[in-house]
Amino acid sequence: MQVEMTVNGQSMSADVEPRTLLVHYIRDDLGLTGTNVGCDTSSCGACTIHINGESAKSCTMLAAQARGTDVTTIEGMADNGTLHPMQQAFMECHGLQCGYCTPGMVMAATSLLKENPNPTEAEVREGLEGNLCRCTGYHNIVKSVLSAAGNSTNGGSQ
Amino acid sequence: MTATESAPANVVGTPRLRKEDPKLLTGEGKYVDDIHVPGELWMGMVRSPHAHAKISSIETSAAAEMDGVHAVYTGAQLADMGLWIAPLPCAWPVTDDMVNPPHFPVATEAAHHVGDIVAVVLADSRYGAVDAAELVDVEYEVLPAVASIAEARDGSATAHHDLDSNKAFHWPLMPDPDALEAAFASATHVVKGEFVQQRLIPAAMEPRGVLAIPSPAGGDVTLYSATQVPHILKVMIAATTGLPEAKLRIIAPSVGGGFGAKLNVNPDELLAVTLANKLGRAVRWTESRSEAAFSTHQGRGQLQTIEIAADESGKIAGVRVHIDADMGAYMMLITPGVPLLGSFLYTGVYDVPAFGFTCDGYFTNLTPTDAYRGAGRPEASYAIERAMDMLAAKVGVGPDEIRRRNYLGGGGPFENLETASTLVFDSGNYGPSMDAALEMAGYADLRAEQQRRRDAGESKQMGIGLCTYVEICGLAPSRALGGLNYGAGGWEHAVVRFLPTGKVEVVTGSTPHGQGHETSWSMIVADKLGIDPDDVQVLHSDTAISPLGLDTYGSRSLAVGGVAVAMACDKVIEKAKLIAAHQMEANADDLEFAGGAFTVKGSPESTMPIQAIAFGAFTAHNLPDGMEPNLQEQVTFDPPNFAFPFGTHVAVVEVDEDTGDVSLMDYTAIDDCGTQINPLIVEGQVHGGIVQGVAQALWEEASYDADGNCKNPSFLDYLVPSAAEVPSMKLGSTTTPSTSNPLGVKGVGEAGTIGSAAAVINAVCDALSPYGVTDIAMPATPARVWKTIQQAKGGQS
Numbered sequence: 001m002q003v004e005m006t007v008n009g010q011s012m013s014a015d016v017e018p019r020t021l022l023v024h025y026i027r028d029d030l031g032l033t034g035t036n037v038g039c040d041t042s043s044c045g046a047c048t049i050h051i052n053g054e055s056a057k058s059c060t061m062l063a064a065q066a067r068g069t070d071v072t073t074i075e076g077m078a079d080n081g082t083l084h085p086m087q088q089a090f091m092e093c094h095g096l097q098c099g100y101c102t103p104g105m106v107m108a109a110t111s112l113l114k115e116n117p118n119p120t121e122a123e124v125r126e127g128l129e130g131n132l133c134r135c136t137g138y139h140n141i142v143k144s145v146l147s148a149a150g151n152s153t154n155g156g157s158q
Numbered sequence: 159m160t161a162t163e164s165a166p167a168n169v170v171g172t173p174r175l176r177k178e179d180p181k182l183l184t185g186e187g188k189y190v191d192d193i194h195v196p197g198e199l200w201m202g203m204v205r206s207p208h209a210h211a212k213i214s215s216i217e218t219s220a221a222a223e224m225d226g227v228h229a230v231y232t233g234a235q236l237a238d239m240g241l242w243i244a245p246l247p248c249a250w251p252v253t254d255d256m257v258n259p260p261h262f263p264v265a266t267e268a269a270h271h272v273g274d275i276v277a278v279v280l281a282d283s284r285y286g287a288v289d290a291a292e293l294v295d296v297e298y299e300v301l302p303a304v305a306s307i308a309e310a311r312d313g314s315a316t317a318h319h320d321l322d323s324n325k326a327f328h329w330p331l332m333p334d335p336d337a338l339e340a341a342f343a344s345a346t347h348v349v350k351g352e353f354v355q356q357r358l359i360p361a362a363m364e365p366r367g368v369l370a371i372p373s374p375a376g377g378d379v380t381l382y383s384a385t386q387v388p389h390i391l392k393v394m395i396a397a398t399t400g401l402p403e404a405k406l407r408i409i410a411p412s413v414g415g416g417f418g419a420k421l422n423v424n425p426d427e428l429l430a431v432t433l434a435n436k437l438g439r440a441v442r443w444t445e446s447r448s449e450a451a452f453s454t455h456q457g458r459g460q461l462q463t464i465e466i467a468a469d470e471s472g473k474i475a476g477v478r479v480h481i482d483a484d485m486g487a488y489m490m491l492i493t494p495g496v497p498l499l500g501s502f503l504y505t506g507v508y509d510v511p512a513f514g515f516t517c518d519g520y521f522t523n524l525t526p527t528d529a530y531r532g533a534g535r536p537e538a539s540y541a542i543e544r545a546m547d548m549l550a551a552k553v554g555v556g557p558d559e560i561r562r563r564n565y566l567g568g569g570g571p572f573e574n575l576e577t578a579s580t581l582v583f584d585s586g587n588y589g590p591s592m593d594a595a596l597e598m599a600g601y602a603d604l605r606a607e608q609q610r611r612r613d614a615g616e617s618k619q620m621g622i623g624l625c626t627y628v629e630i631c632g633l634a635p636s637r638a639l640g641g642l643n644y645g646a647g648g649w650e651h652a653v654v655r656f657l658p659t660g661k662v663e664v665v666t667g668s669t670p671h672g673q674g675h676e677t678s679w680s681m682i683v684a685d686k687l688g689i690d691p692d693d694v695q696v697l698h699s700d701t702a703i704s705p706l707g708l709d710t711y712g713s714r715s716l717a718v719g720g721v722a723v724a725m726a727c728d729k730v731i732e733k734a735k736l737i738a739a740h741q742m743e744a745n746a747d748d749l750e751f752a753g754g755a756f757t758v759k760g761s762p763e764s765t766m767p768i769q770a771i772a773f774g775a776f777t778a779h780n781l782p783d784g785m786e787p788n789l790q791e792q793v794t795f796d797p798p799n800f801a802f803p804f805g806t807h808v809a810v811v812e813v814d815e816d817t818g819d820v821s822l823m824d825y826t827a828i829d830d831c832g833t834q835i836n837p838l839i840v841e842g843q844v845h846g847g848i849v850q851g852v853a854q855a856l857w858e859e860a861s862y863d864a865d866g867n868c869k870n871p872s873f874l875d876y877l878v879p880s881a882a883e884v885p886s887m888k889l890g891s892t893t894t895p896s897t898s899n900p901l902g903v904k905g906v907g908e909a910g911t912i913g914s915a916a917a918v919i920n921a922v923c924d925a926l927s928p929y930g931v932t933d934i935a936m937p938a939t940p941a942r943v944w945k946t947i948q949q950a951k952g953g954q955s
Contacts, residue, residue: 027191033192038414097672
């Protein structure tokens, strides 16, 4: 079946099996491999993207369910080579190591700040509960998000 | 800490931002599953649902007839195709008589763990391979399964039906048995701890995956693998398949974490290479997360018994340890060696006059075990640090005091000190580490708050746990590995080359997968050569670009590979100096090198930048007679000794007595990894390591039923912690340079994990000590803690 949607501002289309997960449509059919797959139970959040401006795990829905939506992936975050402020914060706070959870983490964190522009450390931790990282112990991820919020002083971090 | 972006002189020791990050932050980094070639076939694995079973029959026709399916192979068919000439390798046969049942990529007669591969399908799509694998119909004759170490010891069933026993080996480290016996005979205090190191699923966020691309006419095969060890993999694939080593190219592209789980030689890697070569088409596979509990090795899996003999004051006279270690169903690359890596560290940071260690390895019908972050050393640290708290209680002193009374070197600085476990510790200074940790944690205030809660009878009690760990890094002096029967050396290789334009390329045999080698190696080179770190490009993880290397594991990269880079820079400077002397018509002894330029001593106006010398070496118009063109040098560094990082961790937990819930309130760590190259990266490594150790203490366990089924293979049930479960951490450091290498570096990749599990469980036991609780098994789940409290209360009344 033909599935069309807007991805990172561009109209995209591909002919896929009806059962195709959105994340595989994005990765395998559109070739946008920045969105990663870390589990098969919608637990890890590595595949987090934005659908119509809200974060969603792209492994939890079929591509067909996202027809006609406006999707943003990690590839759509930087602007002409300039990192998005959240990406910049992750870089400055060493919020990534192997980088595999990072795209999903950045997408989830961006969405979190949209809903709550001035979160406490506890709110950041609760807000990122659906995104797993095995490298950082979350310390510098939390620091990155607080920094992006201009709120690095209430983190209790060094 | 404030990170800097610019390139000041002397960048080593500054928290410099990582050059790896922009690619990874934008989705530009390519992991194996991101890379595709036309005509590729997807492998699907048919896996045994039984832990131990004979294969009666395999019906493949339904799968083979499915649209989009290219081929289906059973183990017997693959064996007949002659794709391999030897079983999967175990590089560490720890004893001459170690039992090692043959392990081929696909089982032919019997499956020995749930998930053992019994057939393989090749299909033209990701989903098609999974569908086809489900259509393969296998009939089994189920055999009794050995589902735990206890059952393996009991021996009423054997994990391999043609073996008489489940015991794989007995390995002793008994430097002086008489002295050990005498120490226990004359001791005032003897404490004994029996601990379970539960099995853990490593769970790197990127699942493992492979893509093998053949060249039918040329006869070579390129394998992309999510591996920590492309160099080792290349040798082992050649040795296992008979394919010419020089025709193999292994590439580890961006790799999403490893933690030891990606240092093996796996069935899927061998299948992809051999089938791609046979069929002349690219073959790929990516494990699903739930599959990873069966397709990737697990960690830990030990029963430990540790005894400490001490005098009246708590001064240690001897330490005696026995381990029963769960190999799982097969010996993987270093499965039997993992407990041995810990064996030397059961004396901890203490002055132990007499020591003895024995280990028995057992087969079970469970997923094979192998290295997981720390590999033997977290287990050792856990046992000795738990037992030290038991000794403190018995002697009647605090956990800090019992440690101070026993520190090696009296708690002061030392170098090159031989321990009872026959190692020579490079350097240490344990007292100040404890002092700094207690001060940063606010130890006195914590104890006061703990007492207040106890006096008030609050339901949420507080526990404070200490751990002073030491670990072995810098793997490894090749001769020492030879003495342990390990099948390879422990050196590392580096090339440093100036390009004609004055930029520098570094080739390293280390294989990063999140550790930031590109950044750290650039910093080392920048300071050595007096150039901007952004002018350094670090090449790695591709055997065609970096043909010599022994890869990344065991916190070895910096202490061996980074040192090789530094030494290669020294050789570059030596050669450049000869060229400079020749071109400046000066005596080489009269030249000094600083700030990236050679200057004639006493004549600061007579100077020549190293980039100009590099260009001169490239044109080769005016070199000393007989000198080879180009400015490039290589070094293979074989360390003279291991390195021994250490530190003190303080965990503070709150235990809800009504629910048994344990929450980590605060965590302080003072780590000493010798000289730090990039403190930003050091702290990141420690953060992540700590949480992995905390996770073992409180949440994670690969849990098996009596039939050998893993009950929690997915992330729904296997509790990798999220940000919500852990607090921010307080980190500090001391710096005691290593004497094992010229940089003074020690390694930090595993330190956090090695210090944290013991600290957390010591804290939980401390919280429950008023009830007489002296131990609690990992993971200290709410159910387990609640039950322990109820039993203790019942026992009191």
